[in-house]
Amino acid sequence: MKKQVFRKFAAGALALTLSFSLFGGAKQANAQAALNVNADGAILVDAETGKILYEKNGESPLGVASMTKMMTEYLLLDAVKRGKVKWDQEYSVSDLVYKMSQPRDLSNVPLRKDGKYTVKELYEAMAIYSANGATIALAEIIGGSESNFVKMMNEKAKKLGLKHTKFVNSCGLNNRDYHGEQPEGSGPEDENVMSPEDVATLAFHLINEYPDVLKTASTPMKVFREGTDDRIVMKNWNWMLPSLVYGYQGMDGLKTGTTDFAGYCFTGTASRDGKRFITVVQNAVGANGNGDYKSRFDETRKMLDYAFSTTTKEEIVPKHYQVKGHKTIPVIKGKEDQVKIYTKSAIDMVIENGEKNNYKPVLVLDKNKINKNGELTAPIKKGEKIGYLTVEPKNGDKIKYLTAEGQKKVQVDVVAAQDVEKANWFVLMMRGIGNFFGDVWDGIASTVKGWF
Structure with missing residues (x-):
């Protein structure tokens, strides 16, 4: 029965x-009520599972500026893993990279026209100092040209499930800063856009698949071309690294971004007590409604403080x-x-x-x-x-x-929880006979019961 x-x-x-x-x-506690992040878009997620704890305009495509470089980092680390690119591989500077690497107001390490640079040097300049010329150089190394590399970026975005993302260049600059030499297929007013969910998803893949990226991203300062006339002190733009001005315990990544179009943006990640979180703010502003470097870190701190103080694993x-x-x-x-x-x-x-x-x-x-x-x-x-x-x-x-x-x-x-062996043919036969007569008896009993 x-x-x-x-x-x-x-x-x-x-x-x-x-x-x-x-x-x-x-x-259930409501993060939406507890947090009021001053940004056009924001998100807070558990870095281990990608569980979303808070979001604001999570699916809205917004400017990302140099947070774009996380995709360039991802494709570079993938290429290194597959043996397509080597860290000690040397690169000869193209005309475009030379031009784009010279303006210091665009965040750069100037590259010599006749210079040769290793992939590792260019990667560190990109990840630590957000150097745009170095980023375009890496795009040329991986894709053959920046135009082809941008196609690779958009293809990878689709594979990663980034539904509200469009890349038009490899570094996150305003396209007009290319002065007419932007990648093919885009105009001078086109911009890279991603939603907060997409930015967080990219960061999630990046740190979980290539955790060593945090060793570079957490470097507060490094000298580019030490011992040469081209020596430049690269100070990390992530001022929330513990030793920097807005230091935050456990902060070790990941990428800032700032342009007129995108405003002040930041993808942060911090780890404490066995918990790691990823945060994103896009066009963060202060109490006065204006954006600045401090505002993106203040709004990030707000989410991280909430995460570490009100959650437990x-x-x-x-x-x-x-x-x-x-x-x-x-x-x-x-x-x-x-x-x-x-x-x-x-x-x-x-x-x-x-x-x-x-x-x-x-x-x-x-x-x-x-x-x-x-x-x-x-x-x-x-x-x-x-x-x-x-x-x-x-x-x-x-x-x-x-x-x-x-x-x-x-x-x-x-x-x-245990093995169950198959019964032998004799046992199965006897069970079949028993079930047959059991069904016959049930039928007879039902019929007799119907008489009364």
Whole structure:
């Protein structure tokens, strides 16, 4: 009877998401009410999972200025990883790069027309000092020309799921600063644009796939071409690095940006106590409504202070957790007629302080492993994946993540807790005979009961 009841339940409810309550309810804290970021666009996310904790105009395309360089960094690091580019590879300066590297008011390390520079030198100038000429040089190294590289940038943006992004150059300058020599396919008034969600997504991929980028991004000062007449002290534009003027504990990246079009922008990331967050502000302003260097760091600090003080990383579901009422799954053709299932590992997640009780586990069984009656077929190996478990708020709110890959970091495999061997042919035959006569008897009993 128990198996019949389960089958009826499984046929309807195993469609295939089953939600079960684990904790008591609690009110979810509202970051929107607690934060009032003075910027056209802003976002705060957990850097491990991409869980969005706060956003303002998150999907609105806005100017990004030199935050563009994060995509150039990403493509460079990818090219190095694949062996297409080497750090000690030398570059001879093109006419365009020479012209674009000379104006110091555009953030540059002047490059000699007859000079040769390593990829590593150019990368450090870009990542630390936001040098525009050096960035265009890297674009030429990777793409053959900046025009071709911009195509690569937009193609990669699509692959990363950046839906509100358009790149027209590699460095984030206003196109008019190219004085008519901007990349092909764009005009002098075209600008790079990205939404806060897209900027954060790019940063999320960059630091998770290439974490060494933070070693360079967190360098407060480095000398370019030390020991030569071209020696330049490169001071990092991220003034929130701990040793700089607006120092913030745990800050180690990532990229500033400033143009007339974009305003004062900053993508920051900081780590403390096992938690890391990514922030983005675009066209940040102060209390007087005007933008300046300080305003982008003040608004970033506001979000990071909130994140570190009001959230905690907690174990929401323990290892080997079994869902109440569904600790076992029925098995056919096995020596046993059921198998225990549990989570392979625990689920840890950054949540608002005191909000652990607001979450419930959600069990999703693999429809390719279970038949229409909700049964597994023997043999089954201990540790074999049966499905997965994730969590969601009990109040019906949806947790928003930057990427599907990040969301998977808060789900764990549900596996068989034991082996179930396949029964031999004789046992299966006897079970078949028993089931046959059982069905016959049930039919006779129903008929006789109908007479009365």
